[in-house]
Amino acid sequence: xxxxxxxxxxxxxxxxxxxxxxxxxxxxxxxxxxxxxxxxxxxxxxxxxxxxxxxxxxxxxxxxxxxxxxxxxxxxxxxxxxxxxxxxxxxxxxxxxxxxxxxxxxxxxxxxxxxxxxxxxxxxxxxxxxxxxxxxxxxxxxxxxxxxxxxxxxxxxxxxxxxxxxxxxxxxxxxxxxxxxxxxxxxxxxxxxxxxxxxxxxxxxxxxxxxxxxxxxxxxxxxxxxxxxxxxxxxxxxxxxxxxxxxxxxxxxxxxxxxxxxxxxxxxxxxxxxxxxxxxxxxxxxxxxxxxxxxxxxxxxxxxxxxxxxxxxxxxxxxxxxxxxxxxxxxxxxx
Amino acid sequence: xxxxxxxxxxxxxxxxxxxxxxxxxxxxxxxxxxxxxxxxxxxxxxxxxxxxxxxxxxxxxxxxxxxxxxxxxxxxxxxxxxxxxxxxxxxxxxxxxxxxxxxxxxxxxxxxxxxxxxxxxxxxxxxxxxxxxxxxxxxxxxxxxxxxxxxxxxxxxxxxxxxxxxxxxxxxxxxxxxxxxxxxxxxxxxxxxxxxxxxxxxxxxxxxxxxxxxxxxxxxxxxxxxxxxxxxxxxxxxxxxxxxxxxxxxxxxxxxxxxxxxxxxxxxxxxxxxxxxxxxxxxxxxxxxxxxxxxxxxxxxxxxxxxxxx
Numbered sequence: 001x002x003x004x005x006x007x008x009x010x011x012x013x014x015x016x017x018x019x020x021x022x023x024x025x026x027x028x029x030x031x032x033x034x035x036x037x038x039x040x041x042x043x044x045x046x047x048x049x050x051x052x053x054x055x056x057x058x059x060x061x062x063x064x065x066x067x068x069x070x071x072x073x074x075x076x077x078x079x080x081x082x083x084x085x086x087x088x089x090x091x092x093x094x095x096x097x098x099x100x101x102x103x104x105x106x107x108x109x110x111x112x113x114x115x116x117x118x119x120x121x122x123x124x125x126x127x128x129x130x131x132x133x134x135x136x137x138x139x140x141x142x143x144x145x146x147x148x149x150x151x152x153x154x155x156x157x158x159x160x161x162x163x164x165x166x167x168x169x170x171x172x173x174x175x176x177x178x179x180x181x182x183x184x185x186x187x188x189x190x191x192x193x194x195x196x197x198x199x200x201x202x203x204x205x206x207x208x209x210x211x212x213x214x215x216x217x218x219x220x221x222x223x224x225x226x227x228x229x230x231x232x233x234x235x236x237x238x239x240x241x242x243x244x245x246x247x248x249x250x251x252x253x254x255x256x257x258x259x260x261x262x263x264x265x266x267x268x269x270x271x272x273x274x275x276x277x278x279x280x281x282x283x284x285x286x287x288x289x290x291x292x293x294x295x296x297x298x299x300x301x302x303x304x305x306x307x308x309x310x311x312x313x314x315x316x317x318x319x320x321x322x323x324x325x326x327x328x329x330x331x332x333x334x335x
Numbered sequence: 336x337x338x339x340x341x342x343x344x345x346x347x348x349x350x351x352x353x354x355x356x357x358x359x360x361x362x363x364x365x366x367x368x369x370x371x372x373x374x375x376x377x378x379x380x381x382x383x384x385x386x387x388x389x390x391x392x393x394x395x396x397x398x399x400x401x402x403x404x405x406x407x408x409x410x411x412x413x414x415x416x417x418x419x420x421x422x423x424x425x426x427x428x429x430x431x432x433x434x435x436x437x438x439x440x441x442x443x444x445x446x447x448x449x450x451x452x453x454x455x456x457x458x459x460x461x462x463x464x465x466x467x468x469x470x471x472x473x474x475x476x477x478x479x480x481x482x483x484x485x486x487x488x489x490x491x492x493x494x495x496x497x498x499x500x501x502x503x504x505x506x507x508x509x510x511x512x513x514x515x516x517x518x519x520x521x522x523x524x525x526x527x528x529x530x531x532x533x534x535x536x537x538x539x540x541x542x543x544x545x546x547x548x549x550x551x552x553x554x555x556x557x558x559x560x561x562x563x564x565x566x567x568x569x570x571x572x573x574x575x576x577x578x579x580x581x582x583x584x585x586x587x588x589x590x591x592x593x594x595x596x597x598x599x600x601x602x603x604x605x606x607x608x609x610x611x612x613x614x615x616x617x618x619x620x621x622x623x624x625x626x627x628x629x630x631x632x633x634x635x636x637x638x639x640x641x642x643x644x645x
Contacts, residue, residue, distance in 0.1 A: 058439055
């Protein structure tokens with residue numbers, strides 16, 4: 001068959017103009033991109049003959065993982081920079097009275113003056129440092145708890161990482177107790193440590209003697225016990241909410257809603273019906289009622305103290321039993 | 336000598352409401368690599384969750400090294416587990432992740448880091464151990480999980496679908512790790528629904544179907560027990576009809592099927608006797624042979640036969 005193109009027909013130039021540039025279209029060779037060759041490595045297994053540590057060492061590893069994450073980002077539980085910043089603000093905010101005490105000690109003649117009355121050690125201030133509603137129990141402690149405890153279990157559920165614990169020699173009791181303890185220690189560091197620092201600062205800055213300590217130590221201890229109750233209760237409620245949620249946000253908002261919402265509802269009921277019994281449903285008010293008794297302040301509530309104590313115990317028992325049942329049934333490993 | 340097997344299940348059943356996860360499974364496994372095979376929904380993951388104490392059996396007993404894993408965590412000191420779940424602490428480096436888990440076994444920080452480095456090196460991740468896990472490929476993540484399971488030098492390694500989603504190179508690497516662990520005398524339990532993967536790792540298998548144990552033991556031994564299904568021997572030769580005439584009157588031969596002029600399939604109930612007979616008959620016939628294969632002496636046909644029978 002002839003390759004000759006008839007005159008007037010489609011020649012090579014026409015075809016190339018229509019379908020391609022002609023520079024290499026008809027070549028039959030191709031280049032394949034070179035890829036690195038695979039490599040199969042040689043395994044050399046080195047058995048580990050060291051001893052495995054006791055239970056407390058394993059538990060400390062869980063505790064450390066959660067607590068150190070606030071300070072160090074690598075190798076521990078991750079806390080968002082905003083959470084860390086918020087914690088810093090709360091800590092600094094809770095230390096404001098220490099600064100004011102320092103200022104008071106530097107202003108001559110303020111022993112009975114304005115600064116000392118506002119921030120010096122007395123029953124109201126010791127109670128207020130732990131259980132005052134504004135700003136501490138309105139803005140600081142619930143926010144602190146929501147940020148720290150909210151994601152403690154729910155993050156593990158969301159990420160499916162709680163199963164990592166239970167494939168190790170970690171019992172359900174160890175897991176639950178270390179989670180609770182790590183959250184409680186962060187709260188205690190902020191709430192109780194700053195309270196102790198405040199009392200110590202009052203002694204140091206003012207140069208107070210033994211008589212001052214003897215006079216105020218029972219009130220201080222009363223406030224300290226109230227602070228421990230607060231940390232215990234907030235941690236228990238927060239962790240229970242976290243264990244039934246797969247979202248840090250839901251758990252945190254639920255906690256804030258419970259603490260602040262119950263208070264607001266009780267307050268509205270009080271002004272409408274002139275009864276304080278509804279405050280029994282508010283964790284904060286039960287704590288405040290108990291705290292007032294512990295530091296020797298007159299009560300703001302009409303109902304008996306024992307009712308607040310029973311309510312507080314019931315709230316803690318309910319929270320801990322929810323958390324315990326979620327862990328013991330390993331519901332916390334469900335994603 | 337310790338006679339307690341690493342894994343012992345005694346009439347174990349697990350129901351999720353009306354759904355049966357595992358149905359009356361009894362088995363004991365100790366030493367070497369054992370493959371757990373089954374289709375999706377066969378009960379492999381339920382079985383592993385029972386072994387890892389994540390689920391409580393509805394009936395029967397589960398023992399790891401003679402201890403109930405639901406009641407106590409002590410067996411987990413000797414167990415390494417790779418779960419099916421993809422979830423890890425993605426913000427951590429693999430070194431941090433593996434050493435954090437090592438510390439849950441009670442190692443000190445120094446021990447944990449040293450041991451984590453060794454384990455990561457064993458799975459060929461020593462070059463990237465300070466890189467965040469979130470930036471790893473699928474195969475690398477699987478290897479991190481294996482390193483985390485190996486970090487405390489367990490006697491029993493339980494791997495739930497360890498090759499799932501890995502590229503061929505990562506698969507080969509992980510298979511090497513599994514074989515190496517088996518050769519070290521560890522008990523390795525590995526699940527997969529991909530037959531050829533298990534076939535490349537081990538011949539010791541457990542087959543589950545609809546929650547029931549349908550076979551347990553050596554692949555070839557199980558195949559030999561399936562008398563209902565004759566073994567097939569595929570012979571490619573120069574003249575299939577001429578060769579067939581030499582086989583047809585032999586005792587082990589059950590039937591002959593012609594595929595084409597150069598291929599025939601011999602059916603026998605006794606594979607080993609047939610293979611002993613073949614060379615003599617072939618020599619006697621003088622027909623040129625191109626290849627001899629046993630097409631159904633593999634997991635796929637075994638599973639098809641067993642599941643069909645189940």
